[in-house]
Amino acid sequence: MDSLFRPDVGTWTPVSPRLATARRGLGLVWIVVLWAAAAAGTGIPVATTDDWPWWPLAAVTVVAVAAGVALWVWAGRNRRSWGYLEAESDLLVTRGVMFRRLVAIPYGRMQFVDVSAGPVARRLGIATVTLHTASTETAADIPGVPADEARRLRNRLTEIGESHGAGL
Incomplete structure (x- = not known):
């Protein structure tokens, strides 16, 4: 399973x-x-x-x-239940211990990528990456991403999203 x-x-x-x-x-x-x-x-x-x-x-x-x-x-x-994978055509995000969830977000459907961090998260050097789509069901948060990785992920997802959405 x-x-x-x-x-x-x-x-x-x-x-x-x-x-x-x-x-x-x-x-x-x-x-x-x-x-x-x-x-x-x-x-x-x-x-x-x-x-x-x-x-x-x-x-x-x-x-x-x-x-x-x-x-x-x-x-x-x-914390161990969270994970993400940059696949060829979409980003996969999984989470949950008792109630598992896997969200596949197509790169072409991403509207924007948001990175946020409160005072405690900034002190610990982590951030939350939020992917927004037109549907609330496919939007996803990835908490606890190291700040450098969050910056890289935001830039990469924005770049891929723009290239996949260019044909629309």
Whole structure:
């Protein structure tokens, strides 16, 4: 079944491991913020007293740690599921661990290629390459592409798209 989502037509390019680092970092920040809000909601006294119940804070902490472990595992598996392949007539993008998806975007159908990076992505040297077509079903994002590769991919796809679309 995996051959359905990764055809043997060439060499697949994986995304950068820094994508998992970015997702883990941002996710852990959110977990800490939510943990602090939940801990404050459990009624932590300003001064610790002997009769204060400790179990609500312990329950919130256990949930936060479990969420952190799940996030850590998910980010690595999700990063490994992404890949792209520059085939002869189209760009193939695959993703997904539980729900797999393979999108084939014909070069002649590309309208424009967008490269974006937020502050965390820029700090890690990665970007998201977005391919836009007239159909929303064939548009695709490729997150976690190293900045130099994103620039090369944008220029190459734009050049190929223009040459394939010239006959229209």
